[in-house]
Amino acid sequence: QVQLQESGPGLVKPSETLSLTCTVSGGSISGSYWSWIRQPPGKGLEWIGYIYYSGSTNYNPSLESRVTMSVDTSKDQFSLRMSPVTAADTAVYYCARVERTTSTAPGHYYYYMDVWGKGTTVTVSS
Amino acid sequence: SYELTQPPSVSVSPGQTARITCSGDALPKKFAYWYQQKSGQAPVLVIYEDRKRPSGIPERFSGSSSGTVATLTISGAQVEDEADYYCYSTDTSANHWVFGGGTKLTVL
Numbered sequence: 001q002v003q004l005q006e007s008g009p010g011l012v013k014p015s016e017t018l019s020l021t022c023t024v025s026g027g028s029i030s031g032s033y034w035s036w037i038r039q040p041p042g043k044g045l046e047w048i049g050y051i052y053y054s055g056s057t058n059y060n061p062s063l064e065s066r067v068t069m070s071v072d073t074s075k076d077q078f079s080l081r082m083s084p085v086t087a088a089d090t091a092v093y094y095c096a097r098v099e100r101t102t103s104t105a106p107g108h109y110y111y112y113m114d115v116w117g118k119g120t121t122v123t124v125s126s
Numbered sequence: 127s128y129e130l131t132q133p134p135s136v137s138v139s140p141g142q143t144a145r146i147t148c149s150g151d152a153l154p155k156k157f158a159y160w161y162q163q164k165s166g167q168a169p170v171l172v173i174y175e176d177r178k179r180p181s182g183i184p185e186r187f188s189g190s191s192s193g194t195v196a197t198l199t200i201s202g203a204q205v206e207d208e209a210d211y212y213c214y215s216t217d218t219s220a221n222h223w224v225f226g227g228g229t230k231l232t233v234l
Contacts, residue, residue, distance in 0.1 A: 035223075045161075045169065045212055045225040058221060061127065094168055101175070110175065111220060112159045116168040 002027040004095050004117035012124050017083035022095030022117060024076040029053050033098035035113055036069065036080045038091040046091075050098055050111070051078055085124045092119040128152065128217040130226035137232040144200040146229045148213030151194055158196030159214045160189060162207075163228075169212065173198060200231070208233045 008020035022034065036048040049059035051069040059067050063082070071078040082089060096113035103109055130150040138144045148158055157176050161169035171180055173189035176196060186201045196215075200207055213226040 037225075044210075044228040045163075045214075047223040047225060050223070061222070099174075109220060110157050111216060111223065112157075112171070112174060112214060113169075114171055114174070114180075116170075119168050 002097055002115050004097065004115060006093060006095050006117045006120040008120060008122070010121055010123060012085055012089075012122060013126050014086055014124055015084040017081055018085050018089060018122055018124070020080045020093055020095075020120065020122070022078050022080075024078075024097075029071065029073055029076045029078065033100060033111065034071070034078045035096045035098050037094045037096060037113065037116075038089075039094070039119075040088070040091040048080065048082075048093075087124050090122065090124045092121050094119045128222050128224050130213050130215060130224050132211075132213060132226040132229045134227070135230045135232065137234075138203050140205055140233055141202050144203045144207070144231055144233070146198045146200075146211050146213075146231065148196045148198075148215075148226050149194050150196075150213075150215055150224075150226075152218045153191060153194050153196055153215060155218050156215050156220075158189065158191055160187075160196075160198045161212045161214060161225075162209045163212065164209045172211075203231070203233045205233050207231060 005023045030053045035050040051057045068081045095117045097115040099114040101110045160173040162172045163169040176191040177189040188199045210228045212228045
C-alpha cells in the first residue's frame, strides 16, 4: 500500500524559498502522476499542481509564476519549490498520488488524488 | 478560472439524511469526486467518478450528478460523519484542477 510523507522546513522567511519533499513508500514513483495541495489555516483546499514521473508538470495558474516541481525517480521522491513566499503562503501542505482513468472520449482522461500524505505545516514569518 | 460552489454548512440530526451539493459548469462532462476531512487530518476520498465508493467507505455514503450539480448523500448520518466535505473536479480540458470551497457537516 502506497504511503506518502512530506518533509521540509516548518518556518520560512518572507521573500525566501519554500522547499518541500514528498517521499513515496510501498510503491514506485514511476508510471504515476503526483500532486501538491495546500490548506491555509481555517480555509479550504487549494490545488498547487502536478508532476508526472517523467518530469512534465502542470501548475495552478494563480501560482504558476512562483512554483517549480521536480521528481527524483532514483529516490522515489518529488519536490515543491515556491518563491518568493509571503504570509499568505502559510498553510498545511499535502502531497498526493494522482489516479488517472480513461474517458470515453479518445485521448481524454480523468484525474483525481486517491492517496494523501499526512501534511506538513509551513509558516511564513520573519 | 473554473470554480466549484458548495454551501458553507449543512446540519442534520443523527439518523437523518444529509445532502451536500456542488455546482460547476463542467460537471456535465467531468466527474465529481468527494473528500472527507476530519479536524486535524488529511482528506480522505469517499466518492469517485460521481457515484463510486472506495473500499472501506460505508454504504451510507453515495454520490450522484445531474447537469451542473453533483450531490453527496449520507443516508442515516452518524456523529462520526461530522467533518468538512470537499468536492473536486477539473475543467473540460483537465488542465485546471479545482476544489470546492468545502461544506461543514454538523451532526447533532
